[in-house]
Amino acid sequence: MKNVQATAPGKIILFGEHAVVYGRPAIAVPVTDVRARVGLQTTGSGKGFRIIAADLGRDYLLVDAESDDPLATIVQIALKHLGQTVPDATLTVTSTIPLGRGLGSGAAVSTAIVRALGQFFEYNLPPADVSDLAYEVEKLHHGTPSGIDNTVVAFEQPVYFAKGRPIRRIRVGQPLTLVIGDTGIVSPTRETVGDLRRRRQAEPECYEGYFDEIEVLVDQAKVALEQGLPGLPAIGKLMNENQELLESLGVSSPELEQLIKAARQAGSPGAKLSGAGWGGNMIALIPARPEVITAVTKALADAGATGVIVTELR
Ligand code: MEV
Numbered sequence: 001m002k003n004v005q006a007t008a009p010g011k012i013i014l015f016g017e018h019a020v021v022y023g024r025p026a027i028a029v030p031v032t033d034v035r036a037r038v039g040l041q042t043t044g045s046g047k048g049f050r051i052i053a054a055d056l057g058r059d060y061l062l063v064d065a066e067s068d069d070p071l072a073t074i075v076q077i078a079l080k081h082l083g084q085t086v087p088d089a090t091l092t093v094t095s096t097i098p099l100g101r102g103l104g105s106g107a108a109v110s111t112a113i114v115r116a117l118g119q120f121f122e123y124n125l126p127p128a129d130v131s132d133l134a135y136e137v138e139k140l141h142h143g144t145p146s147g148i149d150n151t152v153v154a155f156e157q158p159v160y161f162a163k164g165r166p167i168r169r170i171r172v173g174q175p176l177t178l179v180i181g182d183t184g185i186v187s188p189t190r191e192t193v194g195d196l197r198r199r200r201q202a203e204p205e206c207y208e209g210y211f212d213e214i215e216v217l218v219d220q221a222k223v224a225l226e227q228g229l230p231g232l233p234a235i236g237k238l239m240n241e242n243q244e245l246l247e248s249l250g251v252s253s254p255e256l257e258q259l260i261k262a263a264r265q266a267g268s269p270g271a272k273l274s275g276a277g278w279g280g281n282m283i284a285l286i287p288a289r290p291e292v293i294t295a296v297t298k299a300l301a302d303a304g305a306t307g308v309i310v311t312e313l314r
Pocket of ligand 1: 013016017018019020021102142144145146147148149189193275276
């Protein structure tokens with residue numbers, strides 16, 4: 001009788017979303033306050049492989065899954081990688097990461113499933129393998145993903161990521177406090193990325209120019225983050241500039257901008273959308289003072305945030 005448990009964190013993109021799809025670098029960090037959790041337990045022989053995702057109201061057998069079912073797909077991909085046949089077992093998936101809000105819920109669920117299967121078969125899977133396997137499912141969810149979500153979630157550390165280049169870990173000079181505000185609007189990454197792709201195709205020079213400007217900001221942000229707290233206003237300014245460019249790219253929204261404005265007015269030196277945009281979450285950098293944390297949290301709730309997470313980046 002085997003019974004294993006695995007988890008994976010959410011993520012936020014600090015700088016460089018969307019431009020990262022076009023080969024520019026981006027900076028992302030894990031959010032350990034929210035997690036996907038997976039349990040895998042053997043059952044009686046002949047019972048098959050059952051998947052229970054209570055949050056999604058789903059309970060089904062792997063053999064009955066649709067061909068594009070993301071949970072079944074990652075199970076099949078991981079079993080193949082591990083050289084294993086389908087065991088008689090029950091996989092249970094739960095998650096505190098809000099779905100479709102730019103916090104990497106899909107990558108986290110895939111990562112936790114791969115980790116659980118690795119443990120189940122007593123196979124020590126390196127993070128790079130976990131990330132590569134989760135990437136296969138990201139392609140199903142997102143169409144043309146850069147790979148940053150599966151990378152930051154599987155490595156569980158702040159990363160400076162650019163497609164096709166070695167992953168660089170970012171060591172933050174000082175812990176930073178971030179507030180994450182949820183617009184409550186579900187925004188599938190596939191749609192924002194697809195829409196931007198069409199606009200970029202129509203006006204390549206204009207959009208490549210924006211991506212180049214974002215790349216400059218990302219590289220400045222890497223230096224500022226590594227320097228730590230003396231750079232707090234500098235990091236905030238870069239976040240605000242990144243937000244302006246995201247607005248130019250057409251991926252912001254009035255709801256996101258309302259939360260961003262509220263956070264800045266309540267004392268945040270920098271705020272921006274995080275992830276795909278049009279909905280989902282925004283992030284605000286704040287000094288780690290209790291009165292500022294309280295003020296920004298309240299301001300976001302008053303401005304319509306459906307959820308607020310305060311997280312520390314170290
Ligand atoms: C989604 O978390 C980030 C995007 O840049 C898409 C991607 O990198 O695949 C919008």
